[in-house]
Amino acid sequence: MPVASAVHPRVLEWFADNARDLPWRTPGTSAWGVLVSEVMSQQTPMSRVAPKWEAWMATWPTPADLAAAPTSEVLIAWDSLGYPRRALRLQECARAITERHDGVVPSTEEELLALPGIGSYTAAAVASFAHRNRATVLDVNIRRVLSRVFAGVEHPMAALSKKETAWAAGLVPTHDHVEWNAGVMELGALVCTSRSPRCAECPLQDLCVWNLAGRPAAPERKPRTQSWAGTDRQLRGAIMKVLRTATTAGLPTRLLTASALDLTTTDEETLAGLPAPVVAAVERVRDLGTADRIDRLVTDLVSDGLAVLEDGRLRLP
DNA sequence: AACGCGGGGCC
DNA sequence: GGCCCAGCGTT
Numbered sequence: 001m002p003v004a005s006a007v008h009p010r011v012l013e014w015f016a017d018n019a020r021d022l023p024w025r026t027p028g029t030s031a032w033g034v035l036v037s038e039v040m041s042q043q044t045p046m047s048r049v050a051p052k053w054e055a056w057m058a059t060w061p062t063p064a065d066l067a068a069a070p071t072s073e074v075l076i077a078w079d080s081l082g083y084p085r086r087a088l089r090l091q092e093c094a095r096a097i098t099e100r101h102d103g104v105v106p107s108t109e110e111e112l113l114a115l116p117g118i119g120s121y122t123a124a125a126v127a128s129f130a131h132r133n134r135a136t137v138l139d140v141n142i143r144r145v146l147s148r149v150f151a152g153v154e155h156p157m158a159a160l161s162k163k164e165t166a167w168a169a170g171l172v173p174t175h176d177h178v179e180w181n182a183g184v185m186e187l188g189a190l191v192c193t194s195r196s197p198r199c200a201e202c203p204l205q206d207l208c209v210w211n212l213a214g215r216p217a218a219p220e221r222k223p224r225t226q227s228w229a230g231t232d233r234q235l236r237g238a239i240m241k242v243l244r245t246a247t248t249a250g251l252p253t254r255l256l257t258a259s260a261l262d263l264t265t266t267d268e269e270t271l272a273g274l275p276a277p278v279v280a281a282v283e284r285v286r287d288l289g290t291a292d293r294i295d296r297l298v299t300d301l302v303s304d305g306l307a308v309l310e311d312g313r314l315r316l317p
Numbered sequence: 318a319a320c321g322c323g324g325g326g327c328c
Numbered sequence: 329g330g331c332c333c334a335g336c337g338t339t
Contacts, residue, residue, distance in 0.1 A: 042335040048325070049334090082323030082333095089336080119336045129334095139334045159318065185334060194332060195328080226321080229329090237323050304322095 001150050002207040004171045012176055014203040015183030018190065022046065023054050031105035031130035032097075033057050038122045038129075039090050044081050046189075052081055064103050066094035072316035075306070076244050084240055088305055089117025107131040120160075128181045136169040137181040141188025146171065148192060152209030154218040155194070235289045236297050242281040243307060243316050249275045256314040 019025070024037040036056060040049040056077055060066040066074070071091060078087035093115045097105055105126065106112055112123035124135040143156040146168055157164070173180050191198045199211050210216070228234055246256055251274070274282075285294065298314060301307040308317045 038334065041333085043323080043333060045325080045333050080324060082325085083336090085322070086336080117336070121335060125334065137334085140332090141334065189334075227330095228324085231322095233322055234324090240323090 001209060002204075004173070007149065007171075007204060007207060008173050008176070008180065010203040010207070011183040011187060012179050015179055015186055019182070019186055020190070023050055030061075031107075031126065032061075032063055034130035035093070035105055035118075035122070035126050036090065038125045039086055039093075039117055040081060042086060042122065043083060048081065052077075052079065060094075062103065063094040063097040063105070066091055067098045072247055075240070075316050076248055079244070080237075080241070082237075084306055085304060086117060092116035093118065105130060107133055109133075109135060120165075125181075128178050132178050134172065134174070134177045135181070136165060136172050137185065138165060138168055139185060139188075140194075141185045141192075142168070142181070144194060145184050145188045145192045148197075148210035149204050149208045152213050152216075154210060154216070155221060230288075232293075232297060232300075235285070235293060236301060238281070238285045238288050239294065239297060239301065240306060242278070242285055243314065245275070245277045245281045247316050249278055251278065 022037075023029075024033055033053075037049065037053050040053055040056075059077065060069055069091070071088070074087050074091050075084055078084055081087075096115050097103060101111075106115075107127060107130075109123040109127050112118050112126055113120070118126070121137070121139050124137045125139070127133040127135040128137050138160060140156075143160070143164070147153045147156040150171075187202070187204075191202050197215075199205050199208070199215065202208065202211070205211050226233075243256060289297070298307065298309070302309050302314075305317060308315055
């Protein structure tokens with residue numbers, strides 16, 4: 001296993017030359033801006049996050065701004081980034097920071113972990129990238145790089161264990177730890193990718209246990225990704241899209257109840273004259289779900305706080 | 318530990 | 329058509 005002191009300078013030098021020009025890396029970005037970028041990036045590729053982040057920060061530059069915003073506008077701005085409950089948690093987070101921390105993003109992992117939507121990864125990332133505190137950042141990229149370089153294993157274990165965290169913590173240098181965290185992550189995102197890694201371009205190729213061993217394939221991996229077509233998530237997403245497009249179009253919410261909208265039965269008279277995006281979103285829901293399923297998922301969405309049902313009308317909160 | 322949760326792009 | 333993505337919260 002290579003010694004960390006041999007790996008560190010390689011990563012730091014590579015990162016200095018290859019860091020992407022991401023909008024939140026612009027000097028002067030607030031800690032809040034970094035936090036927003038991290039939450040948006042939870043399970044969403046950064047290529048899709050970047051443009052949304054810029055518009056978001058222009059609209060709500062501070063936690064107090066987001067805290068005061070109508071949740072419906074927040075969900076519309078979140079658009080199709082996925083997992084819209086993250087948008088709810090982010091607004092709750094903004095309110096917690098505004099009320100409990102005087103609008104200042106906390107800098108310790110313990111305080112960050114106590115905030116809605118902030119887990120172990122995001123707490124460490126904000127502590128490191130926003131506050132330059134020494135922290136052990138462990139996302140899917142860093143876990144994969146460390147697994148390959150030091151353990152010689154193609155993919156990390158599905159679950160992050162305490163043991164792995166402690167081991168990774170020992171690899172974080174006392175100086176340049178921010179650049180280490182960001183650099184290893186960037187290396188995992190651009191070079192040491194999950195599929196088809198570019199080992200020939202890797203600054204660690206002559207140190208990496210996995211590469212030196214001939215890049216042996218992992219025995220087998222249980223399918224980590226859930227199916228998509230036909231799932232509740234797909235239909236939930238389609239229903240949320242109806243709410244976003246209709247609200248944006250300023251439609252009366254009466255049209256948005258599963259029953260009143262007749263999402264499952266053809267009602268051309270109701271649909272006639274509606275904006276095309278709304279019609280498309282409604283027809284999509286019709287194609288995907290039966291009335292019973294739609295009603296069940298609407299109940300779930302209301303329970304999750306993603307929608308509000310009053311007087312038989314469904315709308316964004 | 319396992320599950321539910323979105324959506325788009327790439328192989 | 330599967331795989332992957334700067335994960336989190338609940339059970």
